[in-house]
Amino acid sequence: MDKVRVLIAEDHLTVREGLKLILKAQPDIEVIGEASDGRSAIEQAKELNPDVVLMDVSMPLLNGLKATQELSTCCPDVKVLTLTRHKDEGYLQQLLRAGAAGYVLKQSPPAELLHAIRSVAAGGQYLDPAVVGKVVGGYVAHAKNKGVVAKSEPSERESQVLRLIALGYSNKEIATQLELSVKTVEVHKANGMRKLGMGGRIDIVRYAILQGWLHES
Amino acid sequence: MDKVRVLIAEDHLTVREGLKLILKAQPDIEVIGEASDGRSAIEQAKELNPDVVLMDVSMPLLNGLKATQELSTCCPDVKVLTLTRHKDEGYLQQLLRAGAAGYVLKQSPPAELLHAIRSVAAGGQYLDPAVVGKVVGGYVAHAKNKGVVAKSEPSERESQVLRLIALGYSNKEIATQLELSVKTVEVHKANGMRKLGMGGRIDIVRYAILQGWLHES
DNA sequence: GCCGGATTAGGGATTTTCCCTACTGCAGCT
DNA sequence: AGCTGCAGTAGGGAAAATCCCTAATCCGGC
Numbered sequence: 001m002d003k004v005r006v007l008i009a010e011d012h013l014t015v016r017e018g019l020k021l022i023l024k025a026q027p028d029i030e031v032i033g034e035a036s037d038g039r040s041a042i043e044q045a046k047e048l049n050p051d052v053v054l055m056d057v058s059m060p061l062l063n064g065l066k067a068t069q070e071l072s073t074c075c076p077d078v079k080v081l082t083l084t085r086h087k088d089e090g091y092l093q094q095l096l097r098a099g100a101a102g103y104v105l106k107q108s109p110p111a112e113l114l115h116a117i118r119s120v121a122a123g124g125q126y127l128d129p130a131v132v133g134k135v136v137g138g139y140v141a142h143a144k145n146k147g148v149v150a151k152s153e154p155s156e157r158e159s160q161v162l163r164l165i166a167l168g169y170s171n172k173e174i175a176t177q178l179e180l181s182v183k184t185v186e187v188h189k190a191n192g193m194r195k196l197g198m199g200g201r202i203d204i205v206r207y208a209i210l211q212g213w214l215h216e217s
Numbered sequence: 218m219d220k221v222r223v224l225i226a227e228d229h230l231t232v233r234e235g236l237k238l239i240l241k242a243q244p245d246i247e248v249i250g251e252a253s254d255g256r257s258a259i260e261q262a263k264e265l266n267p268d269v270v271l272m273d274v275s276m277p278l279l280n281g282l283k284a285t286q287e288l289s290t291c292c293p294d295v296k297v298l299t300l301t302r303h304k305d306e307g308y309l310q311q312l313l314r315a316g317a318a319g320y321v322l323k324q325s326p327p328a329e330l331l332h333a334i335r336s337v338a339a340g341g342q343y344l345d346p347a348v349v350g351k352v353v354g355g356y357v358a359h360a361k362n363k364g365v366v367a368k369s370e371p372s373e374r375e376s377q378v379l380r381l382i383a384l385g386y387s388n389k390e391i392a393t394q395l396e397l398s399v400k401t402v403e404v405h406k407a408n409g410m411r412k413l414g415m416g417g418r419i420d421i422v423r424y425a426i427l428q429g430w431l432h433e434s
Numbered sequence: 435g436c437c438g439g440a441t442t443a444g445g446g447a448t449t450t451t452c453c454c455t456a457c458t459g460c461a462g463c464t
Numbered sequence: 465a466g467c468t469g470c471a472g473t474a475g476g477g478a479a480a481a482t483c484c485c486t487a488a489t490c491c492g493g494c
Binding site: 403 | 480481482483484
Binding site for chain 3: 170171182186190
């Protein structure tokens with residue numbers, strides 16, 4: 001039987017090395033590549049055609065969510081297993097809708113990670129037991145959010161503003177930083193929020209965490 | 218020569234396992250314990266008396282900063298090497314004042330981590346090259362014992378409110394959640410900010426990132 | 435007993451945000 | 465060429481949130 005060919009996409013070198021060591025210790029798993037951001041993860045996935053991409057959700061340049069979406073269209077045969085620290089249901093649903101084949105928490109034991117890799121490589125789906133309950137009950141509970149999603153992507157300017165808001169800046173401070181009128185900032189904020197179906201500042205912070213916006217100095 | 222005895226304090230199991238594998242591959246380094254939160258890190262440090270504690274800054278229960286402060290008073294012989302993803306200078310200085318012997322970024326290659334462990338175990342100080350330039354001011358006088366960390370600690374209620382603010386909730390929303398008057402929330406916020414010398418919502422978010430408040434579901 | 439800190443809260447002024455509207459430039463489609 | 469859509473810019477006025485000052489209660493410590 002062939003080994004499972006895995007591509008690791010994770011921005012922290014130390015963590016990445018650790019994952020590599022864990023995977024390399026398995027006789028049936030092979031690490032064929034590494035990427036430190038979402039953009040190169042996609043490039044390498046196209047080139048190497050791995051069985052599984054082990055994808056950290058928060059990465060620079062292109063976050064795990066968008067990278068997953070892109071991969072699921074350009075390389076539908078590549079399974080994406082998302083690795084994250086959040087067990088919040090919102091992220092889970094977004095990721096699954098984006099085409100992720102599985103969802104493993106960084107808090108989970110490595111044995112689970114390995115199990116997940118083997119499951120998705122075999123064509124299955126794997127959800128971490130710690131969150132699996134949330135997806136069944138979750139969809140109904142969040143019926144108020146409707147089918148949502150599929151909203152359009154925010155523009156560059158809008159993302160920029162949303163990021164600064166999540167970082168705690170006021171509209172006025174953002175206007176100063178970007179050399180804009182406060183009014184313009186308000187519009188970017190409102191449009192960005194509308195596109196993402198957001199209802200308040202909390203949603204912006206949640207989104208920012210998912211995007212990895214709060215982790216780069 | 219005896220091996221360097223290391224205690225790992227890191228809340229993510231997968232990451233922790235990876236670190237362990239990296240360290241165990243070294244002939245001169247020995248992993249004598251692991252902790253998944255700051256509180257148990259301190260307990261284990263007291264019990265095991267390691268040479269070095271490899272401390273993630275953002276952990277549940279007691280974050281790396283406070284755990285470092287506590288360790289530097291209760292176990293001054295234990296060297297604390299902080300492992301973080303932030304290269305922001307504010308965190309660096311806070312950590313050094315708290316008594317950390319070193320500072321390594323998760324983005325750095327494992328070789329640097331190993332070098333750092335050996336350096337601090339030998340009684341030296343190690344700052345990641347990526348941030349070393351930021352401490353130019355003789356700030357790190359290393360009079361070691363306390364100095365000016367001071368500013369009083371925020372109370373439980375105050376921390377609770379600051380955390381919710383960082384998460385993007387408005388004072389009103391917080392008041393509802395905690396079943397308080399908006400006015401009370403405002404006071405807790407103001408008092409907490411005063412104690413920490415904060416000047417705006419940005420500072421709250423920065424603090425929250427350092428505390429690891431934004432990482433738990 | 436008195437003092438300081440934690441927790442609770444109100445009044446009033448100020449600041450920020452929200453909602454609606456509007457113009458420009460550019461790209462794509464008819 | 466004309467139309468349509470969207471990014472980017474911005475204003476006016478209303479609504480909401482925040483800030484500053486004051487103040488009560490309770491509690492533990494000197």
